[in-house]
Amino acid sequence: VYFLLDTSGSMNGEPIQALNNALSGMINSLRSDAQASETLWISIITFDRVVNEVSPLTELPLFQLPEITCPASGPTNTGKALELLFEKVTNEVKKGSPTQKGDWRPLLFVFTDGKPSDIQLYTEMIPKIKSLNFGSIVGCAAGSLADDSKLKEIADTVVHLDTADSSTLKQFFKWV
Numbered sequence: 065v066y067f068l069l070d071t072s073g074s075m076n077g078e079p080i081q082a083l084n085n086a087l088s089g090m091i092n093s094l095r096s097d098a099q100a101s102e103t104l105w106i107s108i109i110t111f112d113r114v115v116n117e118v119s120p121l122t123e124l125p126l127f128q129l130p131e132i133t134c135p136a137s138g139p140t141n142t143g144k145a146l147e148l149l150f151e152k153v154t155n156e157v158k159k160g161s162p163t164q165k166g167d168w169r170p171l172l173f174v175f176t177d178g179k180p181s182d183i184q185l186y187t188e189m190i191p192k193i194k195s196l197n198f199g200s201i202v203g204c205a206a207g208s209l210a211d212d213s214k215l216k217e218i219a220d221t222v223v224h225l226d227t228a229d230s231s232t233l234k235q236f237f238k239w240v
Contacts, residue, residue, distance in 0.1 A: 065106050066153065068145050070176035070206065072112040073137035079207030080134050082225040083175045086204060091129050101125055103168070107152065111145035113138040121156050142176065142214075143185025146193055153196050169199035174219060176204075178211035190218050 069083060094100040106127050108119040118130055153170060160166025172193075180186040193201070203219030205212045212222045 065104060065171045065173065066149060067106065067108045068142075068149060068172065068174045068176075069108060069110045069118075069132055070112070070140055070142070070174075071110045071132060071134040072140035072181075073135055074140065074177050074179060075112075075134045075206060076136060077207075079177050079210065080132065083204075083206045084132055086206075086225045087132065087175070088129060091127070094124060107156075109145055109148055109152070111141050113141065115141060115144045115148050117148065117152070121152070139181035140176065140179055141182050142174075142180035143182035143187075143189050146186065146189035146218075150189065150192050150196065157196075169197055172198045172201045174201070174203050174215065175206050175225070176215065177207050177209070178203075178205055178214050180214055183214075186214070187217075193218060 067087065069087075071080070075083065091106075094104060101124050104124040105121045106119065106124060107117070107121040108130070110116050110118050110132065112134060118132075119127065149172070157170055158164070158167045200221070201219045203212065203215030203222040205215060205222060205224045207225070210224065212224070215222045
């Protein structure tokens, strides 16, 4: 499971609190699921002015959830985050073959208030991300003023964190 988290200046206040609450609730809920504990690996990538892999792909029992914070101001480089995500998934997810069992299709959760600054790169990266064959791409609109129009371009489903709880988000984890 890859989490792309918007930490730009526009996420300050209510949006970053909604993001942290939802993320914490999801991780706690997954920890109580025996199958998740045995099979789930998590990666967190944050993006604002810079893109950071805060947590490389880590199995759930060893995963430590960091507190996600954001600067007072700064751009939302969602396109750059999608570039790093594309590189990570391409290198980390094992494809199945006749001689090797592959990984399950990964899941992607994109938490943002929906305002990419690098709109051209964002638009260019959408077909590349979709070509990775995620099991599901879930857009999580953070904050009551979130604009979900750009999220709808990449996500299969968009949920608003101000109206969703951890059980709503957990439904997107479908075990094979």
